[in-house]
Amino acid sequence: MNAVYDIRDLTVDLYTRSAAVRVVDGVSLSVAAGECLAIVGESGSGKTVMSFAPIGLMPEGVSVGLSGGAQLAGADLIGGDEAALARLRGREVAVIFQDPMTALNPARRIGSQIAEVCTLHLGLKGAAAEARALELMRLVGISDPEARLRQYPHELSGGLCQRVVIAMAIAAEPKLLIADEPTTALDVTVQAQILDLLRDLRARMGMAMILITHDIGVVANAADRVAVMYAGRLAEVGPVDQVLRAPTHPYTRALIDAIPRPEDPVGSPFRGLPGMPPQLAGPIGGCAFAPRCPRATPGCATLRPPMRAVAGTPGWQAACHHLTLAVIPKGAAA
Amino acid sequence: MTTPVLEVRNLVTHFRSVERGKTIKAVDGVSLHLNAGEIVGLIGESGCGKSTLSRSIVGLATPNSGQIVLDGTDLSTLRGSALRRTRSAIQYVFQDPYSSLNNRQTIGEALEEALVIAGLPAERRGARTTELLDHVGLPAAIAPRYGRELSGGQRQRVAIARALAMNPRVLIADEPVSALDLSVRAQVMNLFFDLSRNLGVACLLVAHDLALVRQAASRNYVMYLGKIVEEGASTQLYGDPRHPYSRALLASAPSPDPVAERARPRVPLTGELPSPTNPPSGCRFRTRCPVAQAACTATLPPPVEVATGHRAACLFEGA
Numbered sequence: 001m002n003a004v005y006d007i008r009d010l011t012v013d014l015y016t017r018s019a020a021v022r023v024v025d026g027v028s029l030s031v032a033a034g035e036c037l038a039i040v041g042e043s044g045s046g047k048t049v050m051s052f053a054p055i056g057l058m059p060e061g062v063s064v065g066l067s068g069g070a071q072l073a074g075a076d077l078i079g080g081d082e083a084a085l086a087r088l089r090g091r092e093v094a095v096i097f098q099d100p101m102t103a104l105n106p107a108r109r110i111g112s113q114i115a116e117v118c119t120l121h122l123g124l125k126g127a128a129a130e131a132r133a134l135e136l137m138r139l140v141g142i143s144d145p146e147a148r149l150r151q152y153p154h155e156l157s158g159g160l161c162q163r164v165v166i167a168m169a170i171a172a173e174p175k176l177l178i179a180d181e182p183t184t185a186l187d188v189t190v191q192a193q194i195l196d197l198l199r200d201l202r203a204r205m206g207m208a209m210i211l212i213t214h215d216i217g218v219v220a221n222a223a224d225r226v227a228v229m230y231a232g233r234l235a236e237v238g239p240v241d242q243v244l245r246a247p248t249h250p251y252t253r254a255l256i257d258a259i260p261r262p263e264d265p266v267g268s269p270f271r272g273l274p275g276m277p278p279q280l281a282g283p284i285g286g287c288a289f290a291p292r293c294p295r296a297t298p299g300c301a302t303l304r305p306p307m308r309a310v311a312g313t314p315g316w317q318a319a320c321h322h323l324t325l326a327v328i329p330k331g332a333a334a
Numbered sequence: 335m336t337t338p339v340l341e342v343r344n345l346v347t348h349f350r351s352v353e354r355g356k357t358i359k360a361v362d363g364v365s366l367h368l369n370a371g372e373i374v375g376l377i378g379e380s381g382c383g384k385s386t387l388s389r390s391i392v393g394l395a396t397p398n399s400g401q402i403v404l405d406g407t408d409l410s411t412l413r414g415s416a417l418r419r420t421r422s423a424i425q426y427v428f429q430d431p432y433s434s435l436n437n438r439q440t441i442g443e444a445l446e447e448a449l450v451i452a453g454l455p456a457e458r459r460g461a462r463t464t465e466l467l468d469h470v471g472l473p474a475a476i477a478p479r480y481g482r483e484l485s486g487g488q489r490q491r492v493a494i495a496r497a498l499a500m501n502p503r504v505l506i507a508d509e510p511v512s513a514l515d516l517s518v519r520a521q522v523m524n525l526f527f528d529l530s531r532n533l534g535v536a537c538l539l540v541a542h543d544l545a546l547v548r549q550a551a552s553r554n555y556v557m558y559l560g561k562i563v564e565e566g567a568s569t570q571l572y573g574d575p576r577h578p579y580s581r582a583l584l585a586s587a588p589s590p591d592p593v594a595e596r597a598r599p600r601v602p603l604t605g606e607l608p609s610p611t612n613p614p615s616g617c618r619f620r621t622r623c624p625v626a627q628a629a630c631t632a633t634l635p636p637p638v639e640v641a642t643g644h645r646a647a648c649l650f651e652g653a
Contacts, residue, residue, distance in 0.1 A: 261545070277517070
C-alpha cells in the first residue's frame with residue numbers, strides 16, 4: 001500500500017501544571033492516497049489529539065511531549081521545525097472543523113475569505129484569486145456562486161457554510177484532508193450531501209482523508225477503513241465491512257451494540273456499557289478496557305495486549321488477549 | 335379516553351426578524367398533547383421550530399396566541415405567582431450538562447436551591463436530596479462533590495434530579511443525550527423510562543437521533559417549518575411514514591451496517607429549508623417535496639387520519 005500519511009508508534013503526553021497525561025499511547029496508522037480512514041472513539045479517547053498533534057495543532061497552554069514517527073508524503077513531521085510544518089499546513093494537509101459557523105470569519109464576505117486562502121497557498125493575486133475562489137465554489141457544489149461570493153456567513157445555511165469551509169480546505173489540493181466531525185453540527189438531510197461531496201472530491205483529487213467521528217452511521221457511509229480508539233490506544237483497525245459487522249475487540253462490539261437497532265422493540269431498554277471511561281491521569285498497566293470488559297481475565301489487568309492480526313483479512317488488527325476467540329457474536333458484550 | 339396532562343392548542347410563537355417589518359414564524363399553529371407516564375418524541379431538522387415550541391411550553395419564549403393547558407388549567411389565564419407555581423409542574427432538561435450546572439456549586443447545593451424554590455422546609459431538604467439522587471441512580475455520597483468532578487452522564491442525571499425537585503408532571507427534554515458519549519447515553523435514556531413508568535412523569539423528548547427516539551417514545555410528532563406534518567405511534571411512524579417529509583427524514587439517517595448502508599435507497603431532499611420569515615404558500619414542504627403538484631400551492635393540507643392516532647398533513651397522503 002502506498003501510504004500518503006504514516007504514523008508509527010505515536011505517543012503524545014500533555015503536561016499540565018499539576019499532572020502529566022498520556023493522551024495518545026503508541027498508535028501506528030497509515031492512510032493511502034484516495035482512501036478514507038475513519039477514527040472512532042468517545043470523548044477523551046485521544047482521537048482528536050492523535051490526528052492533530054503530528055501537524056503541530058495542539059491545545060494552547062500545555063506543553064506537549066511527542067514521540068514516535070509521522071510522515072506526510074515522505075516528509076518527517078516530528079522533530080522538524082515549526083516553520084516547515086506551517087508550510088505544509090494548508091498545502092499538503094488541510095483541516096475541516098466541526099462547526100462551520102465558527103470556522104469562518106463572520107465579518108467578511110465568503111468570496112474574500114476563499115480568495116485569501118488562494119493568495120496564501122497558491123500565490124494568486126486579485127482577480128486571479130477571485131477567479132479561483134469562484135472555481136472552488138463550483139467544485140463544492142454551491143449554486144449561484146457569483147451571488148454567494150458577495151454574501152456573509154450568517155446569510156448562508158450551515159450546510160452551505162460547511163461547503164465554503166471545504167472549498168477553502170481543498171484550495172491548494174492537499175494530499176491529506178483531516179475532517180474533524182464534519183457533519184455533527186448539520187442535519188441528517190444535509191449530512192448526506194456533505195458526505196457525498198467529500199467522497200466525490202476524494203475520488204477526483206486522489207486525496208487521502210482522515211474522518212474523525214463518533215457516529216458509526218457516518219463511518220459506514222463514508223469510510224474505507226476504521227480505527228477504533230479507547231483510552232489513547234488503538235483497540236481495533238481494519239476494513240469497515242469487517243470491523244463494523246464482525247468486530248473482534250469487545251469494546252468495538254459494545255460500541256456497536258449500544259446503537260439502537262430498527263428491530264429493537266419500542267419501549268425496550270437501551271443497551272450501554274457498564275462503568276465509566278478511564279481516567280487517563282495514572283498509567284494504565286494492562287488492557288485499558290479490562291475494567292468494563294465482559295471477557296476480562298486476571299491477566300488483562302496487568303499485561304497490555306499488543307496489536308495482533310486477525311486471521312484471514314489483511315490490515316485487520318485488534319489489541320485483545322482473547323483474540324483467538326475470534327468474532328464476538330452480536331449482543332454478547334451488551 | 336384519558337385526559338392529557340399537558341395539552342398545547344394551536345400555539346403560535348413569532349419573533350421579530352432583524353429585517354425590518356418581517357416576522358419569523360417559528361411555531362405556527364401547533365397542537366399536541368402528552369398523557370401521564372408517556373414519552374413522546376418531537377423530531378425535525380434544526381430550524382423547524384422544535385426548540386421554540388419546547389421553550390414556549392415552559393415559558394422561556396412568549397407565545398403570540400394559543401393555549402397551554404396543564405391538568406385542565408389554561409396557563410394564559412394565570413398571572414404572577416399563580417402562574418409560576420402552576421408552571422413549575424413543567425420542567426426543562428437542557429442539552430448540555432456542562433453548561434446547565436454551576437461549577438462552583440456542589441451537587442447538594444444545586445439540588446437544595448431547587449428545593450428552596452419548591453418551598454420545602456429546611457429540615458426535610460437533606461432527605462429529599464438523597465431521594466432525588468436515588469431516583470436518578472446516583473449515590474447520596476455524590477452530594478458534597480462539585481459538578482466539574484462528574485462525568486457528562488452523571489451531570490445530566492443531576493440536571494434531571496434538579497428538574498424532579500419540583501415534582502413535575504411534565505419533563506421537556508431538549509436533546510438530553512446528544513452531548514453524551516454513546517456508551518453513557520443508554521444510562522440516561524433508561525432513566526427516562528424509569529421516571530415515566532414509576533413516577534408517571536410525561537416526557538416530551540426533542541431529539542434529532544431518529545433511532546433513539548423510535549425506541550424511547552411511544553408516540554411522535556414530526557415538525558417542519560413551524561407546523562406538525564405527521565403524528566403517530568412509533569410503530570406507525572417509523573414502520574410506515576405517510577408524509578413525504580417524514581419519509582425523506584427517516585430515509586436520510588445512515589445505517590451503522592456498511593452493507594445495509596450501501597444498499598440504502600437514497601431519497602435526496604433537494605434544496606434547503608425555506609426561510610421561516612416567508613414560508614411557502616399552501617403546503618410548506620412543497621418546495622422540496624418529490625410528489626408536490628399544483629394543488630399544493632393553494633391550500634394548507636389538513637391532517638388526515640390514516641389509522642387510529644396516525645395523522646399526516648398531506649394532500650396525497652400515501653402517494
